[in-house]
Amino acid sequence: MRIRLRFTKTGKIRWTSHRDVARVWERVIRRVGLPVAYSQGFSPHPKLHFGLALSTGHESVAEFIDIDLDESSPRLPSAADLEALPLLISAALPIGLDVTGCATIAGNSTSLQQAVESCEWDVEIRGVEPAAAAGAVDRVLAADDLTITRQRKGKDVTDDVRPYVLALAVVGSTDGGTRVHAHLATQPRGLRVSELLALLDPTWDEGLVRRTAQWTLIDGARHEPLEGPVEATSTSHATARAS
């Protein structure tokens, strides 16, 4: 039995790393007594599957984790237990991490890292007027291609990242800065917020960044990872992913 949880990471705790959060989850699951399945072998580990890493310092209201439960356990949660699970786990999580959704998914679902096709971001740019930011946004959107060089396995790789920019818009101002909404594709390599910012203007200062949504693509339609058909190996999904 596999469950998928959606959780937030906001406030002071955004300064912890992806690895830190993973270790927090291992402890919290033991604390709430969720009967997690363990891997076999020399050094058994709880079977937790994390989604796309969130950079240290970024906030999110749309993080996901998949947890394999031990089917043979007498403590395997019922449907009612699952409904109560978000509150139960949130109470045990540190301040800033909160579970906001829970669903049962197929045990053989495609991993979050592969299934998620795009993420939406709320990006604060410090010390930049909305008008100036809008000019840079228009330039990026009007470009036919946007080549950047980045490191991959220690080698420089040049990519055209224009296809990754699904949407980009100035949405308002912040105290001394501009708020930009960005929708960025994550497959096959993705475009980081910091890379996007460098494309807009390498001198600009990143303020508060928050992931607001993650999307999977099923039959050409976007779904939140918690909803929609999650029979990941279905033909339709395989087709959608290939397209």
Add this chain to the structure above:
Amino acid sequence: MTVWTDLEPLLAKVQKPARYIGCEDGVYTPDHHAGAASWLLAYPDTYEIGLPNQGLQILAEIINERPDGAAERTYAPWADLEALMRATELPLFSVDTHRAAGDFDILAFNLSAELTYTNLVNMVDLAGCPIRSVDRAACDLLIGAGGHCTYNPEPIADFLDFVVLGDGEEAVGDITAAVAAWKQDGKGDRLEILRTLAGIEGVYVPRLYDAVFADGMLVETVPNDPAAPPTIEKRTIADLGEWPYPKAQLVPLTEVVHDRLNVEVFRGCTRGCRFCQAGMITRPVRERPADQVRTMVSEGLKRTGYDEVALTSLSTADFSGIEQVVVDTVNDPDCGGQVSVSLPSLRVDAFTVGIAGEIQKARRTGLTFAPEAGTWRMRQVINKLIREEDLYAAVRSAYSQGWRRMKLYFLTGLPTETDEDTLGIATLARNCVAIGKEYHKNPSVTVSLGGFVPKPFTPFQWFGQNTREELSRKIYLLRDELRRDHAVKLKWHDPKATMAEGLVSRGDRRMAAVIEDVWRHGGTFQEWGEHFDLRLWQEALERAGLREEDFVYRHRTEDETLPWDHLSAGLHKDFLWQDWRDALAEVGLEDCRWTPCYDCGACTGYGIEHVVASAVPPAGGSQGTGQDLAVGGEVPVTLLPSRTGPPKAVPVGARS
């Protein structure tokens, strides 16, 4: 007031920002009301090193339980954040509520390593407080310190307003009450609160004492105020069972050292290893009742979600009924069979390996033993009475049960040490490899060599430390000897840092100028190899007109006044002197837990006793003190019943 809004923009620019956010499970949010003494408890090293410190957490809980106290924590900011803090004039802050240090009443340090002293000065300065006690006004922070290093607080006496000797559990309450009352009266005269503190048992107020020198030698340290007692006795809690702290151990969000539940099973040690300051100053042995240990383990695991617990003490295999506690823990049904137990500070014997085997069913990678010296003669001198047979039996037992790598800890620069003793380390290591070869193709033995630093309140407090050159010579002698033994790997501690540790371990008040000078020239984090800078210390000594040899290398005489003579760890000075003479005569001394008292002073002086559940020494555990039930391989180990459930790897450090 919180400094968070000023701090947060800096966090994007520093390594490991999670060090500074607090947010741990169990984080303190005390009420700093007008009637409460506010403590900022500090560990003068990085968050990763300081967070697990149990002393700090025990005291914070005790203070926060009091209506007249409030406590938060702080750690040394790493150099990157420090630079940004100084550039933006951001003061030292607590990690709990990000309160500025200056808003507290007391900044108190846990001192467990002497080379952190420059960090202490740096943190006092970052707190916005004058670094020297005499320069502070009534409204400035009270700067305090406790921990093992404070048995010779003289090198940092000028920086401290008060020092606590011994167990802090009771003293911290007395200080809280005194400071809260002083605060309610409007914090009038600073000297008034210092005098009040000086009247509390176990509290030393350096400013109320004068260190008198003549011809470059310390003559005496005497009170300059009627409120100051001539001798300050350490505090000792009689019954550890009355102090089940920490009740809610902090669970950090980011990785720290010893990232696990820690339960202290006993305090004090009477093995009598003569180099070991901890064993001398924490006497007598006070065991925690086994049932309380079980409760603290079981409830702690449930509360924290940790899957590992360390049973801590100075020699955990000596805890009465250790096998049963271990087996109960690994088999606790509430923990789903996934709990691992780690036993730091283990003895060198087969009994110990038997316990380790029970809890480390899988992934038997490495075990650590600490014979400390290479020959039986040398081990008699230091009273670490491990016979070669004991070590070989332990090693054989470990290899035969699947372990492949042994780590052996040794000291060099010990009193009376000859090259034969040094080379004896190579012989021991080689023999261990030979035993390993009977069981494995490629066994390996790592020899870890530390330079010996004589510490106050040990029988070796009179001994002149080996020079940097002599320590280097011995290390290279051993390195050359082991050059062709590829199965033996040698690691060693930098003798230059050993010298600096010696300076501040047995120095007197003149050392404050040196510590301040090193700090002023950027010498923080001196216990970190990559930051240690001998040149800073040498130049500081020169500017102060002081010499390494006077403080570090010189043998001290029986009639010489020691900088810590006005302090007392309960130990009679003539007991320590006799033990020093016995050391030179290569005479061992039995563990007094199970034999008649030889009146070291730690019990008799304070009218307390050992609290030990078992009337007899543990099997095979007396290390040649004549109390052995059997020698070497014939240790009657009763192996524990096998446990069910999936195996779980356990790191076991068997450091004695």
